Amino acid sequence: MKNNLFENIPSNLPEELFEILQGSGGVKIERIVSRGHATPEGEWYDQSWDEWVVLLKGLAILDFDGDKESVSLKSGDFIFLPAGLRHRVAWTEPDVDSIWLAIHFNF
Amino acid sequence: MKNNLFENIPSNLPEELFEILQGSGGVKIERIVSRGHATPEGEWYDQSWDEWVVLLKGLAILDFDGDKESVSLKSGDFIFLPAGLRHRVAWTEPDVDSIWLAIHFNF
Numbered sequence: 001m002k003n004n005l006f007e008n009i010p011s012n013l014p015e016e017l018f019e020i021l022q023g024s025g026g027v028k029i030e031r032i033v034s035r036g037h038a039t040p041e042g043e044w045y046d047q048s049w050d051e052w053v054v055l056l057k058g059l060a061i062l063d064f065d066g067d068k069e070s071v072s073l074k075s076g077d078f079i080f081l082p083a084g085l086r087h088r089v090a091w092t093e094p095d096v097d098s099i100w101l102a103i104h105f106n107f
Numbered sequence: 108m109k110n111n112l113f114e115n116i117p118s119n120l121p122e123e124l125f126e127i128l129q130g131s132g133g134v135k136i137e138r139i140v141s142r143g144h145a146t147p148e149g150e151w152y153d154q155s156w157d158e159w160v161v162l163l164k165g166l167a168i169l170d171f172d173g174d175k176e177s178v179s180l181k182s183g184d185f186i187f188l189p190a191g192l193r194h195r196v197a198w199t200e201p202d203v204d205s206i207w208l209a210i211h212f213n214f
Contacts, residue, residue, distance in 0.1 A: 005161060006183035022159045022187060025213030027134050029159055052129045052136055054112060054208070056163065056183075076113035076163075080129060101161070103210055106132030 005056065009033055009097055026107055032100040034060065039088035046086045050106040054078035058098025063090040112163065116140055116204055133214055139207040141167065146195035153193045157213040161185035165205025170197040 003021070010017065016037040022029040039045070044065055055073040062071045062079070065086035071079060081087055083106065092098040110128070117124065123144040129136040146152070151172055162180040169178045169186070172193035178186060188194055190213065199205040 002178055002180065002184045002186045004181075004183040005185060021185065022210075025133070025157055027210065027212040029210060050132055071109055073109065074111075076111040077109045078112060078128065079109045101208070103129075103134065103136060105134040105212070 005031055005099060005101065009099075013037075013097075026105060028102075028104040030100075030102045030104065032102060034058070034089065034092040034098040034100070035096065036092055036094035037089070038091055044086040044088050045081075046084070047081070047104075048083055048107075049104055050083050051081040051102055051104050052078065053081060053100055053102040056099045056101055058096050059093040060089060060098050060100075061091040063088050112138055112206060112208065116206075120144075120204075133212060135209075135211040137207075137209045137211065139209060141165070141196065141199040141205040141207070142203065143199055143201035144196070145198055151193040151195050152188075153191070154188070154211075155190055155214075156211055157190050158188040158209055158211050159185065160188060160207055160209040163206045163208055165203050166200040167196060167205050167207075168198040170195050 013035045017033040019031045020028055021031055055077050057075055060073045120142045124140040126138045127135055128138055162184050164182055167180045
């Protein structure tokens with residue numbers, strides 16, 4: 001019945017891990033595990049829905065399209081990414097599991 | 108623009124702290140800080156919407172109405188509480204900040 005955000009992480013993680021933990025009622029709750037991964041250069045997340053995301057472990061840097069300054073995130077930092085805000089993960093801490101919890105809504 | 112789940116906790120916490128971090132688009136994202144607090148004896152949360160909740164720090168025990176067994180939670184444990192599942196916080200670790208993140212949806 002319960003499950004743990006910090007467990008069940010594969011020892012081998014060639015790509016970022018995306019898992020939908022809950023997906024009904026117009027909301028998607030997603031765990032993301034990055035181990036030094038970043039969004040491929042030149043690619044942006046360009047979403048038609050809102051996202052609220054918290055970094056629970058590790059370190060990361062988010063970049064935004066245009067003039068908006070990058071944001072560095074540490075454990076516990078959360079940020080609201082409104083629909084249409086083009087963003088990418090520029091960097092995550094190498095050799096460490098950076099664990100995100102993303103809430104997608106307003107589809 | 109960013110904020111931190113583990114910061115800005117009052118040193119004095121006579122009652123549980125409930126804060127809506129995001130509340131639009133049919134979803135409410137809430138931080139709860141319990142410092143040994145519990146739901147008053149005999150009281151139940153009886154919600155007409157779904158809740159997904161994760162305990163990020165501390166320790167807690169959730170009780171359920173009826174025959175359903177209690178669930179003990181540690182850091183990272185998450186659980187889905189469907190609408191109508193009567194539940195209460197039976198216990199949280201004393202003298203420690205137990206930090207919850209609750210996603211309320213399906214209103």
